[in-house]
Amino acid sequence: MRKLDLSVQFAGIEMKNPVTTASGTFSARDSGQFYDIGRLGAVVTKGVASEPWAGNPTPRIGETYGGMLNAVGLQNPGADAFIADELAYLKQFSTPVIANVAGRTAEEYCLAVEKLSETDVAMLEINISCPNVKEGGIGFGTDPRMAAEITRAVKSVSKKPILVKLTPNVTDITEIAKAVEAEGADGISLINTLLGMKIDVQRKKPVLANIMGGFSGPAIKPVAVRMVYQVRRAVQIPIMGLGGIMTGEDAAEFIMAGADVISVGTAALVNPTAPVDILEELEAYMEEQGFKTIADIRQAFQG
Numbered sequence: 001m002r003k004l005d006l007s008v009q010f011a012g013i014e015m016k017n018p019v020t021t022a023s024g025t026f027s028a029r030d031s032g033q034f035y036d037i038g039r040l041g042a043v044v045t046k047g048v049a050s051e052p053w054a055g056n057p058t059p060r061i062g063e064t065y066g067g068m069l070n071a072v073g074l075q076n077p078g079a080d081a082f083i084a085d086e087l088a089y090l091k092q093f094s095t096p097v098i099a100n101v102a103g104r105t106a107e108e109y110c111l112a113v114e115k116l117s118e119t120d121v122a123m124l125e126i127n128i129s130c131p132n133v134k135e136g137g138i139g140f141g142t143d144p145r146m147a148a149e150i151t152r153a154v155k156s157v158s159k160k161p162i163l164v165k166l167t168p169n170v171t172d173i174t175e176i177a178k179a180v181e182a183e184g185a186d187g188i189s190l191i192n193t194l195l196g197m198k199i200d201v202q203r204k205k206p207v208l209a210n211i212m213g214g215f216s217g218p219a220i221k222p223v224a225v226r227m228v229y230q231v232r233r234a235v236q237i238p239i240m241g242l243g244g245i246m247t248g249e250d251a252a253e254f255i256m257a258g259a260d261v262i263s264v265g266t267a268a269l270v271n272p273t274a275p276v277d278i279l280e281e282l283e284a285y286m287e288e289q290g291f292k293t294i295a296d297i298r299q300a301f302q303g
């Protein structure tokens with residue numbers, strides 16, 4: 001029997017398999033204690049801005065049925081410290097690095113992109129979808145005109161392929177996807193978190209100091225699968241699918257919906273080895289189904 005071949009081409013980068021880590025839920029040094037990072041198709045790092053950001057006040061995390069709320073607010077050490085620390089550490093692993101980029105203005109995104117373009121990251125993921133920051137963030141991701149403007153700006157300064165990460169907090173996700181594709185985005189990742197809220201009825205107060213936060217985890221998966229399916233039919237560029245992936249079969253579901261690669265987020269906060277567990281489960285699913293390649297999974301879908 002021929003061996004499984006999970007390799008994929010994703011927006012110009014070669015990946016040994018389609019499993020990646022979702023931004024904000026992966027730290028190389030933490031994960032490196034639990035598994036060989038080099039087994040993953042790629043890693044997507046925590047959001048980084050041109051300068052350090054303090055993030056939001058605590059409490060910033062809340063648990064919900066089937067998921068969690070976070071309002072970390074893109075706390076990060078800034079691009080220079082990120083390059084010197086996280087990126088330098090990641091060099092030792094044979095896996096492409098996708099750096100996630102945050103900004104409050106087009107200028108801030110461009111500054112970070114310029115700095116990261118000079119490193120050996122394989123690709124940049126532009127987060128225009130964070131629901132927890134006052135300026136920038138989601139504002140760019142909910143308006144096709146602004147999403148296009150940011151994409152155009154970062155494309156003009158980037159030496160690396162650009163993935164644009166979309167927010168699900170919109171009426172028609174395909175409008176935003178088409179707008180960023182038209183400006184030359186090399187790929188799209190979706191979804192970021194859904195805007196959510198939880199109230200502590202004993203304390204009679206919102207659980208998060210920020211009041212609202214990003215809702216992630218298995219409860220959001222049907223929304224994410226639906227959006228990947230819609231966007232796959234609206235654009236030609238590759239898609240990274242994520243949102244509530246907890247198992248190998250969840251990963252296969254996203255591939256059937258139209259994702260080229262997938263990302264594991266909240267699952268890795270629950271169980272640090274989730275990304276490699278999901279990779280192994282995906283392989284087991286392929287064996288069981290008689291699939292040899294990732295394309296076989298997609299082609300088997302009858303929807």
Ligand SMILES: Cc1cc2nc3c(=O)[nH]c(=O)nc-3n(C[C@H](O)[C@H](O)[C@H](O)COP(=O)(O)O)c2cc1C
Pocket residue numbers: 022023024025046047048070072074100127165191192193214215216217218220242243244245263264265266267
């Ligand atoms: C604690 C936390 C921090 C996050 N930080 C970022 C971030 O910095 N940049 C980003 O684009 N997405 C960020 N996200 C969103 C995730 O990358 C992902 O899109 C979302 O959580 C949905 O996937 P999941 O349900 O598998 O977690 C964060 C999510 C969580 C839970």
